[in-house]
Amino acid sequence: MLDKNKVDYSLYLVTDSTMLPPGTTLESQVEVALQNGVTLVQLREKETDTKVFIEQALKVQKLCHKFQVPLIINDRVDVALAIDADGVHVGQDDMPIKMVRQLLGPDKIIGWSVGHEHEVEQLAAMGPGGVDYVGLGMVYPTLTKKNPKKAPMGPRGVSKLLDKLQSTKAEWCRTVAIGGLHPDNIPRVLYQVASSDGKRTLDGISVVSDIMASPDAGNAAQTLRALIDDARFQYAEGLSPFTKEYSFEFARKCVQQTTEVSPLVQHITNKVHQNFGANITLALGSSPIMSEVEPEFEELSQVPHATLLLNTGTVAPFSTLLHAMRVYNAARRPIVFDPVGYSATSTRLELNNQLLAYGQFACIKGNVGEILSLADLNKGKMRGVDAGSVGSDISLCVEATKIVAYRYRTVAVCTGQQDVIVDGTCGGTFRLSEGSAGGASALPAVIVEAGEIPVMGKITASGCSLGSTIACLVGSISDKQHLFHAVVTAVCLYKSAGKIASERCHGSGSFQVELIDALDQLFTENHPENWVANVSRI
Ligand SMILES: Nc1ncnc2c1ncn2[C@@H]1O[C@H](COP(=O)(O)OP(=O)(O)O)[C@@H](O)[C@H]1O
Ligand SMILES: Cc1ncsc1CCOP(=O)(O)O
Ligand SMILES: [Mg+2]
Missing domain, CATH: 3.20.20.70 (Aldolase class I)
Incomplete structure (x- = not known):
């Protein structure tokens, strides 16, 4: 019976x-x-x-x-x-x-x-x-x-x-x-x-x-x-020890590989970012392609080392975003997701949530406003696409980034004067019917910083272009290499270039140009030990 x-x-x-x-x-x-x-x-x-x-x-x-x-x-x-x-x-x-x-x-x-x-x-x-x-x-x-x-x-x-x-x-x-x-x-x-x-x-x-x-x-x-x-x-091999020496070695290898394989980075991004992002991608030895033409997504995703940057900044049609996400997920190619202005309007919130509900992202990157909202820690909605004044509390940023990394099993990046990066992909155990153990707080996290660089927050699409940078480096790695380290490398490279550019520029107009030059230079030289950004494990 x-x-x-x-x-x-x-x-x-x-x-x-x-x-x-x-x-x-x-x-x-x-x-x-x-x-x-x-x-x-x-x-x-x-x-x-x-x-x-x-x-x-x-x-x-x-x-x-x-x-x-x-x-x-x-x-x-x-x-x-x-x-x-x-x-x-x-x-x-x-x-x-x-x-x-x-x-x-x-x-x-x-x-x-x-x-x-x-x-x-x-x-x-x-x-x-x-x-x-x-x-x-x-x-x-x-x-x-x-x-x-x-x-x-x-x-x-x-x-x-x-x-x-x-x-x-x-x-x-x-x-x-x-x-x-x-x-x-x-x-x-x-x-x-x-x-x-x-x-x-x-x-x-x-x-x-x-x-x-x-x-x-x-x-x-x-x-x-x-x-x-x-x-x-298990998403990737276990987390390698995060020593300085290991990071430099990995970063060098990662930049080298990016030069060698020249990832194709499909950008579905906002109009403000398109030109800037394409130039940054080229400076990083990779090939940008801006495409919102659905029938070609599959072919693009099949190109070796293809990567997708999905940026909801000026809101491409939902069906286009969804289709691209499905195609790259099916092809097992990485997607870097930048939910620009995540909670600025109810339309954006709904659209981003639908994408998040269905897709799997290698990396989710946002400014403080976006990451706090994604973690349900933001009081009220964002005023626009910029971070606003919410970002001073670093421990809150770390908590939020951990929640995002854990919830979406992704490498989450929260930008600001200090960039927080958390690895939610490293693996763990599950138990049927018994509830989930562990949680966000135990995830590995690092902070990348190079001091206050106010001009970085004063140009448009600087966060979006960090997205391009991450996509280039992530596109170059193999399944066996650690995604988290590739993202950390990209964030360090970008922050270091920002620091150099801020010292060379005469204001926010020339900063853009100097930023591309500095990225180009750091990438070509490939001496991560000289990068000025500091990485600390927290
Ligand atoms: N005050 C600051 N000091 C140093 N770096 C900054 C500062 N503000 C922003 N950045 C850098 O600029 C880039 C964009 O960050 P942010 O302004 O937070 O994002 P968004 O452009 O998406 O609003 C990131 O690489 C971040 O590290
Ligand atoms: C101004 C603006 N409006 C819609 S997208 C966008 C660019 C946002 O760029 P970032 O997030 O890098 O500041
Ligand atoms: Mg942004």
């Missing part, structure tokens, strides 16, 4: 026989998946007639019994009743939960597809007698769901739904994430998804194509099982 409180949701297979590879059947795929660690099965056959569906359900049920794994039927309450399945999964447009419960009785499992906070409120209002678990998503785009009604929400969107489950006290409700989940993004999703209070993490992940469409479904399931059991998230 099923005890629905003891169900293991960790690896939940949802079937789809339209994607079976040649030589396999629905049953053969399910069987090898069960042999290799699947803990729950849902029969989801949208295009099958009732008679065949029941035949299939009985066969799959036999397999599930053999492995003592519960079988859930998608949508068809009648089929579930007819074969005495363990539960039913319904979507938002299917039979209402109350009716499903009346038909199934209290002991069966009811799952619901949930993508919006108000749906969580509804299930909370129904109490423990309603929904037993929710499928949260979709996390990433997937071909499995044809014409999806929901936009991908990314790990951040899923976390927000967990927050809602917490605030509505729906503690009985179990959760799995679904949509576009594969071995290359699952550890990150499991690590990243947690309620803000850290008390709620996912109970499992749900996959369709990764197993059903695999020519070796056993191996696919085993890989997923291992990732879940390993409970570790």
Whole structure:
């Protein structure tokens, strides 16, 4: 007899026989998946007639019994009743939960597809007698769901739904994430998804194509099982010791590589920054390309060492920003995100939040106003795109930068007289169902400074151009090299050039020109030990 409180949701297979590879059947795929660690099965056959569906359900049920794994039927309450399945999964447009419960009785499992906070409120209002678990998503785009009604929400969107489950006290409700989940993004999703209070993490992940469409479904399931059991998230190699000698050596190598590979830096940036950013990119031995033409994004992203600078300064159309982000994420090429004027208007806030909810960024860079707002530590909204007068409290800046780095699993940079850089990518562990441990405060952080350089804050697009600089250097590194160090190198280089330029210039007009000259010079000479900016670990 099923005890629905003891169900293991960790690896939940949802079937789809339209994607079976040649030589396999629905049953053969399910069987090898069960042999290799699947803990729950849902029969989801949208295009099958009732008679065949029941035949299939009985066969799959036999397999599930053999492995003592519960079988859930998608949508068809009648089929579930007819074969005495363990539960039913319904979507938002299917039979209402109350009716499903009346038909199934209290002991069966009811799952619901949930993508919006108000749906969580509804299930909370129904109490423990309603929904037993929710499928949260979709996390990433997937071909499995044809014409999806929901936009991908990314790990951040899923976390927000967990927050809602917490605030509505729906503690009985179990959760799995679904949509576009594969071995290359699952550890990150499991690590990243947690309620803000850290008390709620996912109970499992749900996959369709990764197993059903695999020519070796056993191996696919085993890989997923291992990732879940390993409970570790690893973005890059462990953090190297941050000694001065190591930093110089890394910086030299990083500049050298940038010269050698000349990264293509696609800029989707504001009009104010375009010319300046292109010249800075050239000074750093890289190739700028300003493009907002969606059909060419994919081709650009495939160029070796392509990098994307995504700057929301004069707000390119949302679809363009989103498309570029998807393309570069899919190509596993780095994106440097500069949410200019993040909370200056509600339009910007909404747009930036949507990008942040879905995408994965190598680096998020902002001025103090932007980073404080991103960390929810800014009182009130920003007045414009410049930092304003909020920036004097360095410990608050460090706290905010850590929150941003942790929340978005990125290298976060907060600019100002002192630049704060925090590494949120270095890895960690997750535990299904047990809440998230650790947190932002333990992340490695450094401060880069070269004294007060007021003129740096007095030219427009100086922050944006730091974004270009970061993108150039980040574009040059390999997967195995440490992203954090590349960002630190870029920030040091830029700050050092700013210091030199400020001494050579006659005012903010000539500062721009001197800044490009100084960057060019420092980059060409490549002697990081002579850079004037100081890096200190905090
Ligand atoms: N008072 C200052 N002293 C030294 N460097 C500064 C100062 N203000 C800004 N910078 C530098 O200028 C660049 C732009 O920073 P900031 O003005 O904070 O960003 P934004 O241009 O996005 O508003 C960064 O590289 C930052 O380090
Ligand atoms: C003035 C202005 N308006 C929209 S974007 C922009 C440039 C902002 O540049 P930065 O963030 O580097 O100061
Ligand atoms: Mg800026």
